[in-house]
Amino acid sequence: MGTIDISITSLLLGVILMAIPIYFLWKYYTGIVKSTINAVLRMIVQMFLVGLYLKYLFLWDNPWLNVLWLIIMVFVASETSLKRTNLKRKMLMLPLIIGFFTASILIGVYFLGIILKLDNIFDAQYFIPIFGILMGNMLGVNVIGLNTFYYNLQREKSYYYFLLGNGATVDEAITPFVKRALVHSFSPAIANMAVMGLVALPGTMIGQILGGSTPDVAIKYQMMIIVITNSASMLSLMTTLNLSKRATFDKMGAIINPFNEEKKK
Amino acid sequence: MPDKILEIENISIAYDNKIVMQNFSLQLNKGEHIAVVGASGCGKSSMLRSILGFIPLAQGKILYKGTEISNTNIYxxxxxxxxxxxxxxxxxxxxxxIVDIIFRIKANNSTYSKEKLYNYFKELGLEETIFDKRISEISGGQRQRVMLAIIALTAKELILLDEPTSALDKDSAQMTLDFLKNLDNKPAIISVTHDCNFAQRCNNIISL
Structure with missing residues (x-):
C-alpha cells in the first residue's frame, strides 16, 4: 500500500481552501487576515525547504550528518525559546541547550534502542522523525513553562520573598511557581491524551496510515510518541529550570530579573 | 547585659546608583519592639529586606546575634x-x-498547635471560625491579624513587620501591640509603620 503523491497543481487547488477561513477573518474585521496569508506563504516555503533537506538526509543516511542535524535543531530550539519568552540569553541559553540535548538524547535513544530495538539508532528513517517530534514538543512545553514560571515569579515576587523570609529555601519558595508552570504547560497534553482516539485521530497515526502502516501498528507508535514527547518535555523543562536557578537567583536567593528590558507585561 | 539579637551598623542601601538609605544604625535586643517611621520611599521596607538579604548593602554590615549576615549563613x-x-x-x-503554606516550610517544624493558633486568634480579637473561611471573605484588617497569628505561631526569635496595622482601627492596633508584647518566646520585633499611635507604644522609635 503506497501513498498517492500530490502534484503541484493539486497542492495549489488544496491551498485554495484557505480562502474559507481568510474570508471570515476579513468579514469580521479581525485584523489578522494579513498575518494569516503571511503564515500560509511562510508554511509553503518552509515546508518545501524542509522537504528538500530531509530528502538529502534520507538519501545520504549518514550518522554524523544526522547527529549534526540534531545539534543544529537543539540550537534552533534554544534560540526560538529565548525569542518567544524574551528571557535573557546570557542567563538561559546554556540551560536550554543542556535541557534540550539531555532530554532528547536520553528519551530518543531509549525509544530507538530499547523500545524499537534498532540495530542502527542513527537510521535516518527513524532518527530524524523521532528526534524532530521530540524537539517540537519540548520547544512548546519549554516556552509555556519558562514563561509561566518567570512571569509569575516577577509578578508575585512578594509571595516568593514572604516564603524565603520565613525560612524557606529557594527550592521551597519556588515550588508554587514551578507547580503553576507545570500545570500550565502540561494541561493541554494531558487533556489531549485523555480523549485521544475519541474526539480526533492524532497526527502520527494518520501519517502512518497514509504512509501504508496498518492501524494496529499506527496506534502503538502513536501511544509511544505521546509517552516519549511528554517524558522528554518534562525532562527538558525541569533540567532547564534547575540549571537556570544559578543565574536567575543570587546567593542570598534574591531574584535577578531574567527578562530583557523591553518585556512589557 | 541584654541579649543582642540584631545590630545594624552604618548601612547604606542603593537602587540603580540612587541611595535610598544612608548611614543607618540600629540595635535590637531580645523582647524589644522597635518602630521605624518615616516618609514613603525613605527606605524603611528596603531596610527590612536588607536584613533578610534580599537587597545587597552598599555600605555597612548587619549582625545577627553577633554574626555578620552573609551568603554563607543567611539561610x-x-x-x-x-x-x-x-x-x-x-x-x-x-x-x-495559608497555615499549611507556612508549616510546609521545613524550617518551621511542619506541625503546629491548632489550639495555640485559636488562642492567638482570640488575643487578636478574631473568631476561631475564621480558620475555615475563604481569604476573599475576610477584611483587610482581619487578614493582617490572621497573618500575625500564623507567623507568631512559628515562634521565631526575630519578627520583621512591614506596616502591620495599616488596615487596623485604633483598638485593633492596640490589641496587636499587646499581643506582640505578650508572646511567650519574647521575640525581638521591628515594625515599619506609618501609624504614629502604634509607634509611640513600642519600646523605641526610630525616625528616618
Missing part, C-alpha cells in the same frame, strides 16, 4: 526570622491553606 539565620511584608497575594483560597 540559617532566616530560619530564626518571621517576616510579614505589606502586600502579599496568596495563591490559595482558604485561610487554613
Amino acid at each position: 540559617n539565620i532566616r530560619n530564626s526570622i518571621a517576616y510579614l511584608p505589606q502586600d502579599i497575594t496568596f495563591p490559595c483560597e482558604w485561610v487554613r491553606e
Whole structure:
C-alpha cells in the first residue's frame, strides 16, 4: 500500500481552501487576515525547504550528518525559546541547550534502542522523525513553562520573598511557581491524551496510515510518541529550570530579573 | 547585659546608583519592639529586606546575634526570622491553606498547635471560625491579624513587620501591640509603620 503523491497543481487547488477561513477573518474585521496569508506563504516555503533537506538526509543516511542535524535543531530550539519568552540569553541559553540535548538524547535513544530495538539508532528513517517530534514538543512545553514560571515569579515576587523570609529555601519558595508552570504547560497534553482516539485521530497515526502502516501498528507508535514527547518535555523543562536557578537567583536567593528590558507585561 | 539579637551598623542601601538609605544604625535586643517611621520611599521596607538579604548593602554590615549576615549563613539565620511584608497575594483560597503554606516550610517544624493558633486568634480579637473561611471573605484588617497569628505561631526569635496595622482601627492596633508584647518566646520585633499611635507604644522609635 503506497501513498498517492500530490502534484503541484493539486497542492495549489488544496491551498485554495484557505480562502474559507481568510474570508471570515476579513468579514469580521479581525485584523489578522494579513498575518494569516503571511503564515500560509511562510508554511509553503518552509515546508518545501524542509522537504528538500530531509530528502538529502534520507538519501545520504549518514550518522554524523544526522547527529549534526540534531545539534543544529537543539540550537534552533534554544534560540526560538529565548525569542518567544524574551528571557535573557546570557542567563538561559546554556540551560536550554543542556535541557534540550539531555532530554532528547536520553528519551530518543531509549525509544530507538530499547523500545524499537534498532540495530542502527542513527537510521535516518527513524532518527530524524523521532528526534524532530521530540524537539517540537519540548520547544512548546519549554516556552509555556519558562514563561509561566518567570512571569509569575516577577509578578508575585512578594509571595516568593514572604516564603524565603520565613525560612524557606529557594527550592521551597519556588515550588508554587514551578507547580503553576507545570500545570500550565502540561494541561493541554494531558487533556489531549485523555480523549485521544475519541474526539480526533492524532497526527502520527494518520501519517502512518497514509504512509501504508496498518492501524494496529499506527496506534502503538502513536501511544509511544505521546509517552516519549511528554517524558522528554518534562525532562527538558525541569533540567532547564534547575540549571537556570544559578543565574536567575543570587546567593542570598534574591531574584535577578531574567527578562530583557523591553518585556512589557 | 541584654541579649543582642540584631545590630545594624552604618548601612547604606542603593537602587540603580540612587541611595535610598544612608548611614543607618540600629540595635535590637531580645523582647524589644522597635518602630521605624518615616516618609514613603525613605527606605524603611528596603531596610527590612536588607536584613533578610534580599537587597545587597552598599555600605555597612548587619549582625545577627553577633554574626555578620552573609551568603554563607543567611539561610540559617532566616530560619530564626518571621517576616510579614505589606502586600502579599496568596495563591490559595482558604485561610487554613495559608497555615499549611507556612508549616510546609521545613524550617518551621511542619506541625503546629491548632489550639495555640485559636488562642492567638482570640488575643487578636478574631473568631476561631475564621480558620475555615475563604481569604476573599475576610477584611483587610482581619487578614493582617490572621497573618500575625500564623507567623507568631512559628515562634521565631526575630519578627520583621512591614506596616502591620495599616488596615487596623485604633483598638485593633492596640490589641496587636499587646499581643506582640505578650508572646511567650519574647521575640525581638521591628515594625515599619506609618501609624504614629502604634509607634509611640513600642519600646523605641526610630525616625528616618
